[in-house]
Amino acid sequence: MATGIPSNGRNRVGGYSLQYAGKISREQVLVLPDVPPTEVSIGLKDGKLYQADNLTALLWLRKQSNIRGQIRAVYIDPPYATSMTFVDRDVKHAYEDHLDGAEYVEALRRRLIVLHDLLADDGSIFLHLDQNMIFEAKLVMDEVFGRDNFRNFITRKKCNTKNYTRNNLGNIADHILFYSKSDRNVWHRPYDAWTVEKIADEYPCVDAATGRRFKKVPVHAPGERNGETGKAWRGKLPPKGKHWQYPPAKLDELDAAGEIYWSPSGNPRRKVYFDRSKGIPVQDIWMNFKDAHNQNIHITGYPTEKNIDLVLRLLTATTNPGDLVLDCYCGSGTTLEAAAMLGRRFIGIDAADAAIKATVKRLAQGRSAMGDFVGARARKSKPPQRGQATLFPDP
Ligand SMILES: C[S@@+](CC[C@H](N)C(=O)[O-])C[C@H]1O[C@@H](n2cnc3c(N)ncnc32)[C@H](O)[C@@H]1O
Known part of the structure; x- marks a missing residue:
């Protein structure tokens, strides 16, 4: 296994940007004309919905002192440059x-x-x-938010497998670029729940004395050190090119607490106990958030509507109750419903009549089971109740 040794500088200077015709400076963008957007009544005191072109509306929001610099999370799912006209489940534009x-x-x-x-x-x-514009967008995000504020490139399985592509692989992934404004971003690390199989796999050892499950992890880290973590502990030097993760006093403390495992050949490992785990830390490939893919899933019928559990996860990780969330390509209002369910305030903007209609309806009446779009029946989900989220589908 290759081991990288971290250096002090992170090589994130940048020094390049995407050049193309029609690019204006940041300063010029910020003085483009703003227009007060048309507010659409949704009867919720914690949320606002506007019908407008989002650029002029965002520029207007920027002039509102209670909004500028106050938004804790933005989720946007803009058009993907598909060259398509989208219609809803009733084939309406x-x-x-x-x-x-x-x-x-x-x-x-x-x-x-x-x-x-x-x-x-x-x-x-x-x-x-999706794969169409994500690479151009990464460069733009680096320019606008700074490379240091890049947090993740999340890959999501968006649909079931496609087995009939002609001369390429089935495309079942799309992507989410996650940036923060600074390195002080609100962060509640998401965890998936353990399953019995995964516990046995990840924590294979059982402490004979206590019955507690644990796994063994190295007690050294890459890179040589001249200080006490580079010296022998209990007569053992760290492996070549490594240093002890802790100073000798801390290692003694861990050993006294029964948290060091000694191999038959006398090498120390740290015991990490299962009962201290909060769950399986979520990684950057998400397999369990496909968009509507079976007849029982509740949807609005708006095209390109995203899986609400995906947005719930993003907002839970990066906001606190009462925070303000913005989606300026809100479509059917997925982000707005997710925000309402989590007890966050929200602002939604979309230009399309159909999007506004779908959002107003879902916030008032909920969504309908996908199968019901075929027939006349409409089994509705409940409209979102403030602070009541359905978290989360786990593997
Ligand atoms: C991919 S859809 C968003 C779907 C949404 N995430 C959902 O779950 O329903 C993109 C949306 O962006 C809106 N849109 C595109 N350009 C816009 C603009 N300049 N101003 C406001 N909305 C815009 C479209 O009307 C469309 O509803």
Whole structure:
């Protein structure tokens, strides 16, 4: 296994950016004309819905002193440059996705510049795209938010497998770029629940005296040190190119507490006990958040509607109750419902009539089982209740 030894500098200087026709400076973007957006009544005191072009609306929000710098999390799922016209489940027009190339990149960049300004210093932003534009978007996000504030490139399995592609692999992934405004971002690490099989796999050892399950992990780390962590402990030097993770006094303490495992050949390992685990720390590949893929899932019927559990996870990790959440491409209102369920305040913006209609309906009446869009019956889910989230589908 290759081992990287961290150096002091993180090589995140950047020094390059995406160049294309029509790119204007950040300063020019921020003085583009703003327009007060049309507010749509949703009858919720903790949420606002606006129908507007989002650039002029964001520029207007930026002038509101109770909004600018107050938004704790942004989730956006803009058009993906598909060159398609989207219709809803009733084949009614929803929205156009015809921007492409430099025009697309600049339109997105202008919105990201204003969003950066709207975010709180400890805020986070999630940009959801597919393979089409995600790489251009990464460079733009680096430019607007800074490479140091890049947190994750999340890959999501978005649909069931596609076995009939002609000359390429089935595309079942899309991606979420996660950036924060600073390194002080609100962060509640998400965990998946353990299963009996996974516990046995990850924590294979049982302490004979206590019956507690544990795993053995190295007690050394990459890189040589000249200080006490580079010296012998209990007569043992750290392996070549490594140092002890703790000073000798701490290692003595761990050993006295029964937290060091000594191999038959006399090598120390640290015991990590299962009963101290909060769950399986979530990683950056998400397999359990496909969009509507069976007849029982509740949806609005709006095209490109995202799995609400995905958004619930993102918001739970990066916001606190009462925080303000923004989605300026809100579509059917997935982010807004998720925010309401978690007891967060929200602002949603969309330009399309169909999106506004779908959002108003879902916030008032809930969603319907996917199968019901085929027939006349409509089994509704309940509208979101403040502070009542259904967390989360685990493997
Ligand atoms: C991919 S959909 C979002 C779907 C949403 N995440 C959901 O779960 O329903 C993109 C949305 O962006 C909206 N949109 C595109 N350009 C816009 C603009 N300039 N201003 C406001 N909304 C825009 C479209 O109307 C569409 O509803």
